[in-house]
Amino acid sequence: MYKLSLFIVALALFSSCGKKENATEDFSTGGAATEKTTDPSTYDPNRGLGKYSTVELGAQLDAAMAGEGEKIQSVKCSACHKLTDEKLVGPGWKGVTSRNKPEWIMNFITNPDPMIDKDPKVQAMLELCMVRMPNQSLSDTDARNVLEFMRKNDGVK
Amino acid sequence: MKNKFLKATLAITMVAALFSSCKPKNSGDVVSGDAAQKAYVAPGKYDEFYNFVSGGFSGQVSVYGLPSGRLLRVVPVFSVDPQSGYGFSEETKPMLNTSHGFVPWDDQHHTELSQTNGEVDGRWLFANANNTPRIARLDLKTFKTAEIIELPNSAGNHSSPFITENTEYVVAGTRFSVPSDNANGDVPINTYKKNFKGYLSFVKVGKEGQMDIAFQIEAPGVNFDLSHAGKGKSHGWFFFSCYNTEQANTLLEVNASQKDKDFIMAVNWKKAEEYIKAGKGKKVSTKYAHNTWDEKTHTAKSEIRNEVLVLSAKELKDICYMIPCPKSPHGCDVDPTGEYIVGSGKLAALIPVFSFDKLQNAIKNKQFDGEYDGIPVVKYEAALHGEVQKPGLGPLHTEFDGKGNAYTTFFVSSEVVKWDIKSLKVLDRVPTYYSVGHLCIPGGDSRKPFGKYLIAYNKITKDRYLPTGPELAQSAQIFDISGDKMQLILDFPTIGEPHYAQAAPADLIRNNGQLKFFKIEDNKHPFATKGEKEAKVVRNGKRIDVYMTSIRSHFASDNIEGIKLGDEVYFHVTNLEQDWDVPHGFAIKGADNAELLIMPGETCTLKWTPEKVGIFPFYCTDFCSALHQEMQGYVRVSPAGSSVPLTFSLGTNLPATK
Numbered sequence: 001m002y003k004l005s006l007f008i009v010a011l012a013l014f015s016s017c018g019k020k021e022n023a024t025e026d027f028s029t030g031g032a033a034t035e036k037t038t039d040p041s042t043y044d045p046n047r048g049l050g051k052y053s054t055v056e057l058g059a060q061l062d063a064a065m066a067g068e069g070e071k072i073q074s075v076k077c078s079a080c081h082k083l084t085d086e087k088l089v090g091p092g093w094k095g096v097t098s099r100n101k102p103e104w105i106m107n108f109i110t111n112p113d114p115m116i117d118k119d120p121k122v123q124a125m126l127e128l129c130m131v132r133m134p135n136q137s138l139s140d141t142d143a144r145n146v147l148e149f150m151r152k153n154d155g156v157k
Numbered sequence: 158m159k160n161k162f163l164k165a166t167l168a169i170t171m172v173a174a175l176f177s178s179c180k181p182k183n184s185g186d187v188v189s190g191d192a193a194q195k196a197y198v199a200p201g202k203y204d205e206f207y208n209f210v211s212g213g214f215s216g217q218v219s220v221y222g223l224p225s226g227r228l229l230r231v232v233p234v235f236s237v238d239p240q241s242g243y244g245f246s247e248e249t250k251p252m253l254n255t256s257h258g259f260v261p262w263d264d265q266h267h268t269e270l271s272q273t274n275g276e277v278d279g280r281w282l283f284a285n286a287n288n289t290p291r292i293a294r295l296d297l298k299t300f301k302t303a304e305i306i307e308l309p310n311s312a313g314n315h316s317s318p319f320i321t322e323n324t325e326y327v328v329a330g331t332r333f334s335v336p337s338d339n340a341n342g343d344v345p346i347n348t349y350k351k352n353f354k355g356y357l358s359f360v361k362v363g364k365e366g367q368m369d370i371a372f373q374i375e376a377p378g379v380n381f382d383l384s385h386a387g388k389g390k391s392h393g394w395f396f397f398s399c400y401n402t403e404q405a406n407t408l409l410e411v412n413a414s415q416k417d418k419d420f421i422m423a424v425n426w427k428k429a430e431e432y433i434k435a436g437k438g439k440k441v442s443t444k445y446a447h448n449t450w451d452e453k454t455h456t457a458k459s460e461i462r463n464e465v466l467v468l469s470a471k472e473l474k475d476i477c478y479m480i481p482c483p484k485s486p487h488g489c490d491v492d493p494t495g496e497y498i499v500g501s502g503k504l505a506a507l508i509p510v511f512s513f514d515k516l517q518n519a520i521k522n523k524q525f526d527g528e529y530d531g532i533p534v535v536k537y538e539a540a541l542h543g544e545v546q547k548p549g550l551g552p553l554h555t556e557f558d559g560k561g562n563a564y565t566t567f568f569v570s571s572e573v574v575k576w577d578i579k580s581l582k583v584l585d586r587v588p589t590y591y592s593v594g595h596l597c598i599p600g601g602d603s604r605k606p607f608g609k610y611l612i613a614y615n616k617i618t619k620d621r622y623l624p625t626g627p628e629l630a631q632s633a634q635i636f637d638i639s640g641d642k643m644q645l646i647l648d649f650p651t652i653g654e655p656h657y658a659q660a661a662p663a664d665l666i667r668n669n670g671q672l673k674f675f676k677i678e679d680n681k682h683p684f685a686t687k688g689e690k691e692a693k694v695v696r697n698g699k700r701i702d703v704y705m706t707s708i709r710s711h712f713a714s715d716n717i718e719g720i721k722l723g724d725e726v727y728f729h730v731t732n733l734e735q736d737w738d739v740p741h742g743f744a745i746k747g748a749d750n751a752e753l754l755i756m757p758g759e760t761c762t763l764k765w766t767p768e769k770v771g772i773f774p775f776y777c778t779d780f781c782s783a784l785h786q787e788m789q790g791y792v793r794v795s796p797a798g799s800s801v802p803l804t805f806s807l808g809t810n811l812p813a814t815k
Contacts, residue, residue, distance in 0.1 A: 074687075075687045075733065076688075076733065078688055078690065079706060079708040079713065079733055080708060080709075088808075089708075089709070089711070130783040130784055131709050131782045131783060131784055132782070134709060134734050134735070134736045134739060135735065136734070136736070137735035137736065138735075
């Protein structure tokens with residue numbers, strides 16, 4: 001048995017120093033999503049983080065868009081947000097369009113996760129609500145319609 | 158035999174083999190130094206292959222990553238799954254319907270990935286049920302069981318679900334021959350030879366994957382064991398191993414092991430198609446279930462069909478040919494070129510390799526050796542490419558690496574043997590721990606194998622892991638086969654009892670359009686609740702339908718009163734979330750079935766029949782947010798005949814002040 005053990009040691013030595021050229025390649029080119037590291041000083045708290053830089057609003061309400069937005073709100077948003085200023089799971093919507101720039105709202109409702117990690121206002125809200133706002137998979141059109149409905153809720157005519 | 162072989166191998170292998178042969182029960186030490194590195198996939202990194210492993214008596218399919226051996230998922234297929242509600246929710250119950258009624262369990266033996274031009278294409282995975290004969294199709298975008306079809310005239314659907322190279326057909330051959338469904342089955346068992354038949358089913362696979370039994374071939378009553386389709390030049394043919402050609406009906410262990418040779422049955426399915434066109438098929442009445450999952454309604458539907466088209470192998474002589482094969486063949490495997498057919502006789506001391514070209518010549522020149530129950534028997538030598546001599550004991554299954562090599566498992570001598578297909582020379586052998594059954598090389602039964610890893614699925618575990626009492630998990634081993642010598646790199650325990658498995662490059666599956674959640678706007682479930690405004694409770698006689706929503710972290714409604722004993726309550730829970738990996742669970746005290754696990758955008762239904770008066774809490778079982786523990790509600794159950802009105806609410810039924 002002692003001799004055999006020596007063999008094994010030799011075997012282990014042989015294979016560990018003799019197979020360098022066969023070293024495993026890294027096949028995992030696409031690993032799990034890694035967090036994008038952005039310099040916090042470049043974060044624009046007025047714009048937020050996402051695809052929208054500026055969002056043009058009409059002087060008056062687009063009632064048709066607001067109507068579409070309301071439908072989406074009832075399926076995807078109303079479970080957590082009231083239309084008053086009362087907090088439910090998340091904050092109430094009253095005044096949301098005066099507290100935030102339209103591009104900030106558009107970015108937040110289409111790209112919540114990265115903003116929850118970065119945005120000072122959202123982080124303060126998270127401490128109150130303790131629930132991260134879910135990504136409700138809004139299309140660009142959906143998001144814009146929801147914004148129009150928020151404007152309607154805030155009294156834009 | 159072993160010593161001769163050892164002399165011819167490199168010293169390094171000698172050392173390993175000597176060691177293992179002098180101490181066969183503790184052989185972890187044959188692992189060489191860089192094994193860990195080869196099997197290591199760093200945290201946060203992905204595996205190189207998906208491995209779809211049959212669950213055996215668990216009835217499910219498990220999905221592992223290779224080379225790490227990490228368990229990624231268990232997909233419920235043929236057995237109920239209380240953790241997801243599969244087979245318990247009202248929507249999924251029809252998936253397990255059969256001509257015998259609802260069947261909650263099966264024995265799942267083989268998996269097969271769909272192919273295009275003989276290459277794995279990442280669309281679907283097929284799985285067989287051995288006990289109550291069925292084939293399932295899993296959609297690899299959702300990793301859900303999308304369809305299950307039952308097989309009439311069959312018992313023990315073992316030689317299944319193997320496919321043709323463009324997924325034209327998925328086949329099923331009966332392991333236990335039985336009287337056909339429309340014959341009088343009330344016959345003495347010892348009239349096997351007269352009354353029992355073996356049916357081979359060819360199930361057509363449509364563009365969207367939908368399955369339909371195109372035809373069955375009525376063949377002699379024997380045990381059809383395994384099968385594989387021809388490919389390339391042999392596309393158009395299917396090969397089925399058969400044993401018990403003695404046609405024994407008792408003590409098969411002895412009585413089905415009498416003959417030196419049984420058969421591989423070659424089936425010319427293109428010829429069968431011609432006969433069908435010419436109207437030679439007979440419509441036979443029978444009964445079988447066809448169950449389909451609708452992704453829009455999140456609901457399964459079960460239909461009973463009443464007819465199948467049957468071709469007689471005896472009457473239509475040029476569909477089937479018997480190739481003699483020693484002895485009680487099990488595995489029946491076709492090499493990537495389609496030229497070589499390997500039969501593995503469980504009791505044979507050699508491996509016969511047949512040549513497709515020679516078989517065609519033999520058929521053309523009528524080199525026959527009589528008939529077996531009306532089917533021409535091709536002369537053994539006329540179809541034989543050659544034999545691998547003294548390869549090991551108890552050959553079972555063979556896979557290929559695409560470099561001209563075959564790898565065969567040996568149950569009795571507990572090893573995998575690598576051999577050269579053309580020269581039939583043994584090149585290498587490695588021990589397995591213990592008594593290997595099936596093996597898998599990614600793409601190893603296709604035209605394009607990825608010959609980098611080989612996984613051995615073992616039948617015996619014994620001392621391989623820490624002991625867990627008399628009952629142990631099964632053991633599997635991963636070998637690196639990229640070099641000349643096979644190298645053991647990892648052991649991993651498995652779910653159920655794996656038989657066959659398939660593997661595909663990870664990118665093929667993960668880039669196939671993986672679904673992350675169900676779009677709520679596409680939800681066409683008749684009881685979907687799209688938004689809390691629609692949440693309601695409706696009474697219709699004794700039936701109560703609860704239209705309920707869930708979102709982090711509350712249910713709507715969460716206070717329900719006015720349920721009475723004798724009512725049947727259906728909770729239709731819609732998960733309003735629209736993001737990846739935010740399922741909600743639903744469980745209620747006293748439910749005699751299971752929980753629901755509802756994916757984002759999905760609606761699931763749990764039926765609940767309260768048996769007692771009182772207050773019954775329900776809650777979310779899947780930790781969903783910091784306020785998950787607050788995600789709960791109450792149902793009040795009153796006596797039959799009570800006058801408590803039916804009410805439902807969220808956030809308004811405030812504490813009583815008196």
